[in-house]
Amino acid sequence: MENKRINGNDLIALGYKENHTLGAALKINSKRHGFTRVEMLAKFKSVLENPSAYIADEVFAALANAILGQDVIDASLIALNEDPVTYAIYGESEIETGAKEQMKVAMKLPVTVAGALMPDAHQGYGLPIGGVLATNNAVIPYGVGVDIGCRMALSIFDLPASLLETHTTLLKETVLEHTRFGAGNGYLKHERVDHAVLDNKLFSENHLLASLKDKAWTQLGSSGGGNHFVEFGLVEFSERDELLGIEKGIYLGLLTHSGSRGLGATVAAHYTKLAKSLCQLPYQAQNLAYLDLNTMEGQEYWLAMNLAGDYASACHEVIHNKIKRALGAELLAKIENHHNFAWKEQWNDQEVVVHRKGATPAAAGVMGIIPGSMATPGFLVRGKGELASIQSASHGAGRLMSRTQAIKTLSAIELKNMLADQGITLLGAGMDEAPMAYKDIHTVMASQEDLVAVVAKFSPKIVRMADDGSRED
Numbered sequence: 001m002e003n004k005r006i007n008g009n010d011l012i013a014l015g016y017k018e019n020h021t022l023g024a025a026l027k028i029n030s031k032r033h034g035f036t037r038v039e040m041l042a043k044f045k046s047v048l049e050n051p052s053a054y055i056a057d058e059v060f061a062a063l064a065n066a067i068l069g070q071d072v073i074d075a076s077l078i079a080l081n082e083d084p085v086t087y088a089i090y091g092e093s094e095i096e097t098g099a100k101e102q103m104k105v106a107m108k109l110p111v112t113v114a115g116a117l118m119p120d121a122h123q124g125y126g127l128p129i130g131g132v133l134a135t136n137n138a139v140i141p142y143g144v145g146v147d148i149g150c151r152m153a154l155s156i157f158d159l160p161a162s163l164l165e166t167h168t169t170l171l172k173e174t175v176l177e178h179t180r181f182g183a184g185n186g187y188l189k190h191e192r193v194d195h196a197v198l199d200n201k202l203f204s205e206n207h208l209l210a211s212l213k214d215k216a217w218t219q220l221g222s223s224g225g226g227n228h229f230v231e232f233g234l235v236e237f238s239e240r241d242e243l244l245g246i247e248k249g250i251y252l253g254l255l256t257h258s259g260s261r262g263l264g265a266t267v268a269a270h271y272t273k274l275a276k277s278l279c280q281l282p283y284q285a286q287n288l289a290y291l292d293l294n295t296m297e298g299q300e301y302w303l304a305m306n307l308a309g310d311y312a313s314a315c316h317e318v319i320h321n322k323i324k325r326a327l328g329a330e331l332l333a334k335i336e337n338h339h340n341f342a343w344k345e346q347w348n349d350q351e352v353v354v355h356r357k358g359a360t361p362a363a364a365g366v367m368g369i370i371p372g373s374m375a376t377p378g379f380l381v382r383g384k385g386e387l388a389s390i391q392s393a394s395h396g397a398g399r400l401m402s403r404t405q406a407i408k409t410l411s412a413i414e415l416k417n418m419l420a421d422q423g424i425t426l427l428g429a430g431m432d433e434a435p436m437a438y439k440d441i442h443t444v445m446a447s448q449e450d451l452v453a454v455v456a457k458f459s460p461k462i463v464r465m466a467d468d469g470s471r472e473d
Contacts, residue, residue: 005029006040014045019283024066033059077280080108088388091119091447094398094439095130098123103131105285111138113352116389118359119447120398120439126287129358129399132392134347138290139302141272143355144342147224148268149309150259151338152360152369152395153316154235154380154458157329159252161234164461171232171462172425178322181428181466182225184262186218193221197314202307208270209263209304216263216311221318223258225466227396227433229374230256230319232462241455243365243382244333251332254323255378255458256316257371259340260308267308271301293353302342309341335380337361337368339395347390354390362386362393362451370452371396372441374426374433374463375418379445381452393451397441403432410434424460428467 006029008022016022025044035043047054047063054064084107089095099121106127107115114134121130126142133143163171180186187193198220203213223230235253237246260267274297275289291298316336324331342355360368364385370393371378378396385391401409407430415434419426431437445454 004037006037006044010041011044014041015048016044017283021063021066022283024063028059028063077282078110080105080282080285081110081112082108084108085112085115087115087117089117090389090394090451091444092117094119094443094447095121096123099128099130102126102128106131106133106143106288109135109281109285109288109290111135111290113350114347114390116392118389118392118394118398119444120358120394120396122399124357127355127357130394131355131357132359132390133355133357134345134352134390135290135355136352137293139293139298139305139342139353140288140290140355141268141275141301142287142289143357144268144305145340145357146265146268147259147340148264148305149312149338150228150264150340151257151309151312151316151336152371153256153313153320153334153336154369155254155320155324155334156235156246156332157252157254157324157327158332159327159329161250161252163252164232164234168425168462172427174323174326175230175232175462175464176427178326179230179319179464180222181228181464186215186222186261187220188218192217193318195220195314195318197307197310200307200310202303206300206304208267209307212263212266216261219261219263219315220311221315221322222261223256223315223319223466224261227465228258229429229463229465230254231374231460231464233458233460235380235456235458237456244455246332246456252329253458254320255369255371255460256319258312258315260312261315263311264308267301267304271297271304274301305342309338312338335367335369337366345391348387354392356392356395358395359392360395360452361391362389363391366391367455368393368452369458370394370441370445371458373397373435373438374429374460374465375422375424375435376438376441378441378458378460379454380456380458382455383452384450386451389448389451393448394444397438397444399437400439401437403437406432406434406437410436425462427462427464429463429465430467433465 047060051064051067054060116132118130235251279289345354362383366383368381
């Protein structure tokens with residue numbers, strides 16, 4: 001008990017408000033300064049009760065001054081609504097409390113119109129991953145996420161699925177030759193490919209984007225770290241799909257998951273900082289700082305976000321085209337969708353800005369891909385346009401445990417045996433991406449039967465992921 005860290009709930013129990021004074025206290029506590037836990041709690045209580053006595057204290061002066069100036073600071077903040085807007089939750093029993101609490105704060109924003117929490121939801125920064133938020137003419141950079149435009153892309157080839165058994169080495173070598181993974185990785189100048197996305201005029205009109213163009217060209221056609229992947233697998237249609245024109249059967253498929261790389265991450269960081277300076281919210285909502293779309297800053301971010309989304313799509317296009325040419329294949333169909341984005345949409349007869357941070361667009365008839373893990377199936381789906389979910393669905397299975405917890409507790413032998421049993425070849429990746437670190441995809445899909453219809457199942461067989469510990473997800 002003595003070594004248990006003091007957290008925000010401990011300080012709130014002492015009487016601290018959920019504002020920047022709580023942050024100041026937690027910053028001091030991160031070092032402990034030689035005090036035991038009991039002594040530190042007593043100090044925090046004393047400072048709160050009599051801050052004037054600590055304004056010159058070597059350790060607690062910053063906290064004391066923060067408390068003394070709190071009334072002035074609170075008066076300058078944008079107020080949250082006392083009563084949060086109600087929102088739909090799918091698969092609630094499988095969602096951690098932290099994600100629900102984050103969503104509750106988001107529903108108090110003065111610009112919030114509606115919200116929904118998907119069954120793969122878990123805690124993130126600002127808006128939870130798996131959170132969907134509709135706002136009135138405002139965009140939240142952290143509501144979009146760090147990896148802007150992160151997306152799924154599936155190519156279904158006219159090649160027999162039996163190639164996964166008869167030509168395993170060829171497929172493995174093809175993936176290794178035509179993909180690059182992880183933070184900082186990309187292509188040398190003589191290896192780069194051209195793409196129309198690099199001709200976007202924003203690369204010359206926006207100073208930040210101009211500084212990122214060369215990096216964007218270097219990383220074009222590469223994939224991030226974390227849960228990003230390129231994989232061959234079986235695409236199984238249990239019946240003919242009239243809209244895609246694909247007969248019942250099993251096909252060879254290529255599935256990719258990645259985003260906008262360093263370009264998107266830098267855009268997200270820049271405009272999040274800008275939003276926080278312009279939109280000063282109470283402590284618990286600071287990561288939900290928003291930009292008004294009627295302002296220059298809001299329009300700048302909106303255009304940069306859309307460029308990052310186009311760039312993410314281009315990265316997938318380059319990968320799929322390289323591999324298609326290498327195999328000499330033709331496409332039967334290609335489907336892609338993105339998450340970590342914001343769209344202007346009609347909802348309940350009004351135009352809103354819909355943020356899907358780790359959520360799949362699922363308007364009526366819209367195709368999407370919901371992956372499981374490296375050893376569990378994913379699903380090609382068609383949206384049902386459910387109003388309560390803001391026409392959205394999950395973007396995957398969702399994490400069951402943190403990366404650190406997975407690395408510390410999961411068994412490498414168990415993972416190896418699981419992959420061997422299912423005939424899966426794994427190239428790269430670490431224990432933080434083991435299937436056991438994720439929720440059960442079948443439970444997740446059962447929780448959103450009202451949101452999407454399953455069109456086909458994708459079973460991974462040759463999986464490549466980053467093996468350098470990158471966490472760009």
